[in-house]
Amino acid sequence: MEMENAVAKQSIPLLTPYKMGRFSLSHRVVLAPLTRQRSYGNVPQPHAVLYYSQRTSPGGFLIAEATGVSDTAQGYQDTPGIWTKEHVEAWKPIVDAVHAKGGVFFCQIWHVGRVSNRGFQPNGQAPISCSDKPLMPQIRSNGIDEAMFTPPRRLSTEEIPSIVNDFRLAARNAMEAGFDGVEIHGAHGYLIDQFMKDTVNDRTDAYGGSLQNRCKFALDIVEAVANEIGPDRVGIRLSPFADYMESADTNPQALALHMAESLNKYGILYCHVVEPRMKTVGEVGECPPHMLVPMRKAFQGTFISAGGFTREDGNEAVAEGRTDLVAYGRWFLANPDLPKRFEVDAELNKYDRPTFYISDPVVGYTDYPFLESTTA
Numbered sequence: 001m002e003m004e005n006a007v008a009k010q011s012i013p014l015l016t017p018y019k020m021g022r023f024s025l026s027h028r029v030v031l032a033p034l035t036r037q038r039s040y041g042n043v044p045q046p047h048a049v050l051y052y053s054q055r056t057s058p059g060g061f062l063i064a065e066a067t068g069v070s071d072t073a074q075g076y077q078d079t080p081g082i083w084t085k086e087h088v089e090a091w092k093p094i095v096d097a098v099h100a101k102g103g104v105f106f107c108q109i110w111h112v113g114r115v116s117n118r119g120f121q122p123n124g125q126a127p128i129s130c131s132d133k134p135l136m137p138q139i140r141s142n143g144i145d146e147a148m149f150t151p152p153r154r155l156s157t158e159e160i161p162s163i164v165n166d167f168r169l170a171a172r173n174a175m176e177a178g179f180d181g182v183e184i185h186g187a188h189g190y191l192i193d194q195f196m197k198d199t200v201n202d203r204t205d206a207y208g209g210s211l212q213n214r215c216k217f218a219l220d221i222v223e224a225v226a227n228e229i230g231p232d233r234v235g236i237r238l239s240p241f242a243d244y245m246e247s248a249d250t251n252p253q254a255l256a257l258h259m260a261e262s263l264n265k266y267g268i269l270y271c272h273v274v275e276p277r278m279k280t281v282g283e284v285g286e287c288p289p290h291m292l293v294p295m296r297k298a299f300q301g302t303f304i305s306a307g308g309f310t311r312e313d314g315n316e317a318v319a320e321g322r323t324d325l326v327a328y329g330r331w332f333l334a335n336p337d338l339p340k341r342f343e344v345d346a347e348l349n350k351y352d353r354p355t356f357y358i359s360d361p362v363v364g365y366t367d368y369p370f371l372e373s374t375t376a
Helices: 002-010 047-054 085-100 157-176 191-196 216-229 252-266 293-298 311-319 330-334 338-344 371-375
Strands: 018-020 023-025 029-031 061-063 104-110 181-186 234-238 270-274 302-306 325-328
Touching: 029 338, 047 085, 085 104, 085 157, 104 157, 157 181, 157 216, 181 191, 181 216, 191 216, 216 234, 216 252, 234 252, 234 302, 252 270, 252 293, 311 325, 325 330, 338 371
Parallel strands: 029 061, 029 325, 061 104, 104 181, 181 234, 234 270, 270 302, 302 325
Antiparallel strands: 018 023
């Protein structure tokens, strides 16, 4: 029986083992970083122990939800932080639970930039960004509430190193909490993406203008974090093709290629890229499946793809060499045993979008059934 199972797994590309630097993964199904807004007062909570533990398999790779690097990094209610001792201590039992089940766990470190308002900022100050261009109000992901944004304050050139340092300290804190590494959040219209994208960045200093200058902030952070914890424990998430939070680029192919090539200088572990078909949150558009191949070929480390994948096209992407690993968000949220379900080609639980971002510590969080409980 064991042999039959092993043969079955080998015929499913997503379930083949993969060596990611020092980490031996038993399969290629990654838990994508998912904001869940259940870290009350920015402190990770005990219910996250169960949530992440449920989604851990031996040799599985998990990326924690976006985690703020400082008190100016927040833009949503009850998202976790990692800038205080209290945050570090609160993460420890969560990380321990993932390790106890044999998982590899990275912390995604994050600054929202202008995707915020005074209510989330220290002393009610304006959010910071590369620019003072304001964001238009947006309908929240629940489809009902309207998010209002305070016009941002443009960072001076002299202030930028301190923001870079916040990421470095957050990475150090993540290691103290026991994480195996960090993923720098450079996607989805947040601070790093704001610097990279030419429709947002209107600076005239060393951090604006040319493509190289616009990517300098991201690469300064990569360098600082890699120097702090070792490049073999660092990944970055990018969405060059996306237009989240009014952050589009007029030449995403050039941006993608420049970042992939530049990252090679630092020898970081992986590059995690959002598929071009994900133009906005939750909407899978039509796009040829090979658009990330030039970026994948240019980058010398592990390549992770995310965005709208099913079991079938995830297997295809791995089989065709378009990616090494595939990150699943909503399907992993709703199916804590997703790798097992992929193995036996079981029906998937449907996800419940209205409960993605509610504060409840159980409902829509740890109450999705496992395969055993649905067939019992």
